Structures are given as structure tokens and as C-alpha cells.
Amino acid sequence: DAGVIQSPRHEVTEMGQEVTLRCKPISGHNSLFWYRQTMMRGLELLIYFNNNVPIDDSGMPEDRFSAKMPNASFSTLKIQPSEPRDSAVYFCASSLARGGALTGELFFGEGSRLTVL
Amino acid sequence: AQSVTQPDIHITVSEGASLELRCNYSYGATPYLFWYVQSPGQGLQLLLKYFSGDTLVQGIKGFEAEFKRSQSSFNLRKPSVHWSDAAEYFCAASSSNTGKLIFGQGTTLQVKP
Numbered sequence: 001d002a003g004v005i006q007s008p009r010h011e012v013t014e015m016g017q018e019v020t021l022r023c024k025p026i027s028g029h030n031s032l033f034w035y036r037q038t039m040m041r042g043l044e045l046l047i048y049f050n051n052n053v054p055i056d057d058s059g060m061p062e063d064r065f066s067a068k069m070p071n072a073s074f075s076t077l078k079i080q081p082s083e084p085r086d087s088a089v090y091f092c093a094s095s096l097a098r099g100g101a102l103t104g105e106l107f108f109g110e111g112s113r114l115t116v117l
Numbered sequence: 118a119q120s121v122t123q124p125d126i127h128i129t130v131s132e133g134a135s136l137e138l139r140c141n142y143s144y145g146a147t148p149y150l151f152w153y154v155q156s157p158g159q160g161l162q163l164l165l166k167y168f169s170g171d172t173l174v175q176g177i178k179g180f181e182a183e184f185k186r187s188q189s190s191f192n193l194r195k196p197s198v199h200w201s202d203a204a205e206y207f208c209a210a211s212s213s214n215t216g217k218l219i220f221g222q223g224t225t226l227q228v229k230p
Binding site: 033042045048091093105106107108109110111 | 149151153158159160161162163166207217218219220221222223
């Protein structure tokens with residue numbers, strides 16, 4: 001079975017440019033999570049969706065960040081405009097909420113490494 | 118505030134030696150508990166999980182973890198470490214109400230030949 005698929009795996013861009021990261025969750029999973037990983041702050045939850053609806057976006061750093069999930073098989077995380085401090089590895093993860101209850105058992109993609117110059 | 122703490126940032130063990138990685142949590146009620154492993158350049162993989170019941174849980178790759186309510190701990194163990202176990206290990210917890218997963222800072226495991 002295919003796991004969580006993220007693209008691009010690596011992105012190098014210049015400050016001020018728009019960045020779009022993409023994620024395809026595991027088929028049948030109904031929850032999707034975006035995490036950011038840095039050396040200084042570790043793994044931070046940015047936002048998560050349940051049944052394509054954003055549930056908690058309290059981790060989104062600022063208005064430059066936005067995330068969408070137009071259908072059950074696709075999500076994007078957009079940064080506009082990008083800044084050097086956004087450089088990090090961004091992970092997408094999906095999960096199956098049983099009976100509406102999330103358990104925290106997540107399946108992660110391999111990540112998108114973003115470098116903003 | 119809810120938190121997960123991994124006191125050891127870096128641990129080095131010899132191949133074949135036993136391993137214990139520490140994890141403590143701070144939650145209002147007993148959370149769901151997890152250990153994930155991350156190899157370089159890879160995403161995180163679930164090693165094991167604790168929801169309820171038997172406090173000693175078995176995972177993949179020969180790992181086990183023990184939940185101790187009195188100590189708010191969920192330490193990961195392996196009786197004999199293999200060189201391929203070198204990786205970063207994350208303890209995580211989620212509330213049964215929200216399912217929101219919070220990670221510890223991670224412990225990097227180095228295995229000496």
C-alpha cells in the first residue's frame with residue numbers, strides 16, 4: 001500500500017517567493033496533519049484536518065502560512081511570502097479517526113525540506 | 118500545559134548492549150502514548166503505542182515500553198541494540214479528547230561497534 005506522499009522532497013527558493021507543499025494521505029484515512037521540524041523547535045504541529053475540515057490551526061505561525069484540503073486525497077501548505085526563518089522540514093501525516101475519535105497514531109510522509117535563501 | 122519531556126538528548130550504547138530511553142509526560146489525565154523512530158532523511162515511523170490495559174507494550178523491531186502512572190513515564194527499552202537502531206527516537210502523547218499529538222524533543226541514539 002502506498003504511504004503518505006509528499007512533494008517536492010526538496011525546495012530551495014528565495015525570500016519573498018511563494019512556496020506550495022503538497023501531500024497525498026493514505027487512502028481511507030480521514031485526518032491529515034502538517035508538522036514542521038527544526039533543530040531549535042523540534043516537531044511542531046501546524047494544523048490538522050478531520051474529514052477535510054480544519055480543526056485546529058493554532059500552530060500556524062502567522063498569516064503567511066495557509067493550508068487547504070479540497071478533498072480527501074490532497075492537501076497543500078502554502079507560504080507566501082517565504083522568509084529564511086521558514087527553512088525547515090515539513091511533514092504531512094495522516095490517520096484514521098475511529099468513531100470520530102483521533103488517537104494520535106499517525107503515518108508520516110518523508111517530508112519536504114525547504115530552504116529559503 | 119500538556120508536555121512531553123525526553124531528558125536525554127543524545128545516548129551512545131555499544132552494539133549488543135541494552136537500551137532504555139526515558140520519557141515523561143504532563144497531562145491532566147492519562148494520555149495515549151507513543152514512541153516513533155526517525156532515520157536520517159526519513160519520516161517518522163511508529164514503534165509502539167499505549168492506549169490502556171497492560172502497561173508493558175511490545176512494538177516492532179524488538180522494542181518494548183512500560184507505562185508507569187505513578188512516575189508519569191513511558192520509557193522505551195530494547196534488550197540488545199543493533200547498529201541499525203541508530204536513529205532519533207521521539208516520545209509523543211495525545212489527549213483522548215482531541216487526539217492532538219505532542220512530541221518530545223527527541224533522543225538521538227548512536228550505536229558503537
